[in-house]
Amino acid sequence: MAETKTESLVLEPGTVIKPIITHEEVKLLVERLYGISVLELEELNGYDDKNYKIIEDPNVKNPLITNHSTEGYVLKIMNSMDSQNLSVVEAQNEIMNFITARSITCPRPIRNIFGHLYSIERLGDRSHAVRLLEYVPGTLLKDVQASDALLYQLGEFVANLDNKLQNFNHSGLVTREHIWMLSKVPELDKFKYVIKDAEKLDLVEEVIEEYKYAVVPNYDELEKGVIHGDINEMNILVEKNPAGKTEYRIAGVLDFGDIQYSYLVFELAISMTYMMLVTGEVRSGGVVLAGYSINRRLPAQDLRLLKTLISARLVQSLVLGAYSIEQDPNNKYVTSTERANGWDLLKKLRKTKYSADEQDPTDWQTIANEYLTRS
Known part of the structure; x- marks a missing residue:
């Protein structure tokens, strides 16, 4: 039987944990x-x-x-x-x-x-x-055109995966802590020093504080279960669609390094975040939500938290990505989409005022409903 450590194991600034091997x-x-x-x-x-x-x-x-x-x-x-x-x-x-x-x-x-x-x-x-x-x-999702049809399928896939994982239990996940868990967003205060631009730092601090007062007090209201924890364009496999209705379809999932017992809405928020990073469009999250809602009902409480959760995942990715580059300038894992689109996407998410003819792109439920109606 493996020995299990239950104390907190969360990354601290300056700690080198990556294997060194030729x-x-x-x-x-x-x-x-x-x-x-x-x-x-x-x-x-x-x-x-x-x-x-x-x-x-x-x-x-x-x-x-x-x-x-x-x-x-x-x-x-x-x-x-x-x-x-x-x-x-x-x-x-x-x-x-x-x-x-x-x-x-x-x-x-x-x-x-x-x-x-x-x-x-x-x-x-x-x-x-x-x-x-x-x-x-197989082909990674990052290497194909992320059409609305593929984003919709991803939403269906994620919900189906989470449904099946509700029957999976393991004691090792109950006490697991990891800096990339969305629940660790408050811990980013230790790492935010890597953001040197004042305007960007203001955004980071705004989102961290919003998470603390909008999400943390509501933990007890959120449904929990085992989640993959890192559904992104490099962890999803696609394949040619033999039916021909769409060029590609979702084929499988990789990398279970972030599995955790956590809040189910976190899985959806993380999936939406990375698909928005791939397309550069906030509205893409609504298409993912449309597919997800076919297989899983999203409580109103969870829906209200999505904007904060997605903003928080972006901040988490941008801050820890910057920290990773500071520690290792040759780290290839910090993807170009995050570095190219991340800050722009975050600014779009934080926008609060729109003209009369503008649709709020963070109104993902309306976007999801419209997509389902058209489909």
């Missing part, structure tokens, strides 16, 4: 733990973790491997902070198997030569959880 060391690690001789190795995006796509050498036969993934593998080396909470590692493995069994496409964990779904490895002066997953082929 490509040659990755190859040796995979061979030692999984008996795989690496033919091709490619580092993938990762915020605090290290992720590598691996193609094994088919000419090197290892009797320890009974099932080979024809599309390759993804080696995940978890950051040193999350690696301390092994029950979360177990929860991530279990949730992938859980939703795969319920017809949702996602990666599946692979057992190492010792029969375990993860191991703890010492890299330098820190310990990191190491896992191997099947590589799931």
